[in-house]
Amino acid sequence: MVLTGATAMASALPEDGGRFDRPREGFAPASTVLRGALPEQAGLDPEPIRTAERQLDDWSRADAADGHPLFSGAVGMLVHNGLIVDTHATGGAVRYADGSGRELPRSRQVPMRADTIFDMASVTKLFTSIAVMQLVERGRVDLDAPVARYLPEFGVNGKRSITVEQLLTHTSGLEPFLLLWRDWPDKASRIKAVMNVAPETEPGSTYTYSDLNLITLGVLVERLTGSTLDKVVAERITGPLGMTDTGFNPPASKRDRIAATEYQTNPRRGMVRGEVHDENAWALGGVAGHAGVFSTARDMAVLGQSLLNGGTYAGERILSEGSVRAMFTNYNLGFPGDDHGLGFELNQLWYMGGLTSTVTAGHTGYAGTSFVVDPKSSSIAILLTNRVHPSREWGSINVARQAWATALSRAMAVLPAEGRTxxxxxxxxxxxxxxxxxxxxxxxxxxxxxxxxxxxxxxxxxxxxxxxxxxxxxxxxxxxxxxxxxxxxxxxxxxxxxxxxxxxxxxxxxxxxxxxxxxxxxxxxxxxxxxxxxxxxxxxxxxxxxxxxxxxxxxxxxxxxxxxxx
Incomplete structure (x- = not known):
């Protein structure tokens, strides 16, 4: 019998393709590369996905939340077993004229497209963390070593014992952020302020999510490589993986594809588009360990699949399997609810939804992005929005983050324990x-x-x-x-x-x-x-x-x- 079309593709799937109730162990085959497919061809029920698409459409409408959209626009992508089973674009990449929510004339608005480029905000932290783990693999960095071994100027004001691992897991005791853009005059003084800051709590005693941890790691990467962080990410991560739309400070030639973010009055930047939204990253020249990367849903799916494959994609290895396991292993057992691997957040129901598990890894970004990688089902859920366009005051999009990831979980099958239903x-x-x-x-x-x-x-x-x-x-x-x-x-x-x-x-x-x-x-x-x-x-x-x-x-x-x- 000759199999064609959907039947042929379904027959090539693993036996647990489309199954939520058969959690996997280990990595996907290293040869797995992304390709498009219908949900049915991946063994999935399309209806939960279509329902989530309609929800995204509804949330981008003008009166979705308190007289405004939940977000201006979004691009969502769902991947299962290496198959891109859904890409959905809705709403506007550029929609508003100012911070009050006054819409531009239709002729000047820019709709979301599948290849729209987004400010990934704190998802940048994952790129910095991968760069650090690459240095660990090369023997240049010891996770248990004090950061001051590599950055002597960091080891002041009670920080001499803070380790690289503590920065990666946000247990360093450093406060969440400093107003670097406002309180220090230039890049050198801003970096010095981070190096000089004293911990708020005893290192290792608490979990406090802090941009300062990753700013410090970005400086560490630059110091040990002798190169800028943007070049390290390009040469060691995005370049090998073929992520051509991912990087810091996107070129002017790509501006027409970039989603706008906030209309900022303090600092006076106007409508931000094509520059990083985060004020501190902007004040550091657009390149920082905590924020600054721009990307597309497709590029982020490639990164996710490389991790599911154990650190490799299309013949290019960016991490060893051991490093990926460490990034997906909870180091914060002493801080229940704040599960964290080396750089990756773990087990966070508030945005991972139905894909949540102890090894489900990901990160969110303040500008409205989320990235979820679920090894147990070999799945990826990506939701990119410009929820701060035109104002960060319009509120949280966590309900959308959960709904998008949960849709993929419900599209996968749970078969009856007995009988047919x-x-x-x-x-x-x-x-x-x-x-x-x-x-x-x-x-x-x-x-x-x-x-x-x-x-x-x-x-x-x-x-x-x-x-x-x-x-x-x-x-x-x-x-x-x-x-x-x-x-x-x-x-x-x-x-x-x-x-x-x-x-x-x-x-x-x-x-x-x-x-x-x-x-x-x-x-x-x-x-x-x-x-x-x-x-x-x-x-x-x-x-x-x-x-x-x-x-x-x-x-x-x-x-x-x-x-x-x-």
Whole structure:
């Protein structure tokens, strides 16, 4: 039989292509290079992706949030198994005339395109971190060494013990930023101010995200290479990877493709376009370790795939596999919630959404960018916006960041634990979904309920099994779960992200007449992940089966849950 088109491409995929419930170990094949495909050709359900596209369109409309768009425009890209399954451009790259939100005439506006170039803001920190790790590989830098070994002027005012690793993991104790552009007159004095600053806290004692950490590392890279940071990034990262639209201080020839950022009055820069938005990076000549890189969605996808491949792409190696593992390993175990590898943020539900796991790596940028790399599903989610155009005061886009990454997670399949279907709820913020049985009578002797649960939700968004004898008063039932990532003891609810496997769950039931069981999934005001699923529900009373959910799905009343086959 000759296979053609989508069938032929699907047959070439790994067996776990399109599967969310088969988390991977290790890297993708080093030979993996990006190519385009339809979601269906990658084994994905296109509907969650199309829904997310419509959300991006809606958020770019004039009245999307408090009388203005959530962002002027966006370009989103989704990659799975090396296949670019979606590229979506919406809204305006240049839309406003000034900081008040007065729109330009249509003829002067510039729409977003797939190849629009964005100010990546703090995503720049990843490029600086990669440059540092390249020096580690060459034996030029020791992660455990004090920074003062390489930058003697840094080792003042209580900073002599701060290590390179502490800068990469934001545990140095340095404050978040200084107003370098305002309080010091030139580049030399601004760099000296960073070298002179004293820690706010004891080095190693706290996690504080700080631009000063990466500004310092940028200086370290320049000192040890004898070259400027922009040239190091070009020669050792973007050049080998063929990222032709990525770098500092983009040339005037590319200005027409660059998304505008903010209309700045202090400093008086007017509408910023083609220059870095961050004032400190601008004051340092547009080249700094914390901000200044411009890029496109496609170029960032190449970087992401090189990391999924273990540091190599199209025959060019920028990092060893060991370095990539270190960048994707949590060094901040002592600071729960602030998981951080060497340069990369890890396990951050607030923008990684349904792709969140302990090894999911990425970064965001203040100007409105986010970059998520998920090794467990060999996936990349990139959302680039100019959310500060025309004003940073228009607010957060975290809801869009989550939605875009979550769309890819929901496009991947979770197959039923048993049978052909399962109950699923992908509830949004501040909602409740319930799955309720008909009344049953239990003797209390060996009465129990068993079910399977696939749980991917914020720790504060619980899936609770409850019981009632009057249909009004509900009490939680303590459950015991087994499986990868399951709670180690009996618990009153189930929650968590990243394990991506079905749990087997069991609970003892009391003696009761007219006992009703209810699975309740409740979300708070922030941070939703892929959602929760319940399957293979069986209630037994000794040798008797009182309820078989596989045979009788009609025995349940579902509100916010629905039957899914994947």
């Amino acid at each position: 399962f109950w699923f709820s992908g509830l949004g913020d501040e909602g409740t979904a319930t799955l309720t049985t008909r009344p049953i009578t239990t003797s209390g002797r060996y009465s129990s309920v068993r079910f399977s649960a696939f749980v991917d939700c914020e720790p504060t968004d619980p899936l609770v099994l409850e019981a009632s004898t009057d249909g009004t008063t509900w009490k939680p039932v303590t459950v015991t779960a087994t499986g990868l990532g399951a709670p180690r003891e009996a618990v009153p609810f189930l929650a968590g992200t990243g394990h991506r496997t079905w749990w087997s769950v069991r609970a003892e039931l009391p003696r009761a007449e007219n006992l009703t069981l209810r699975w309740r999934f409740t979300t708070d005001g922030n941070y939703t992940a892929r959602g929760v699923a319940v399957d293979a529900i069986t209630v037994t009373d000794g040798e008797r089966t009182l309820l078989d959910g596989e045979r009788r799905p009609d025995a349940f009343e579902a509100v916010g849950f629905s039957l899914h086959s994947r």
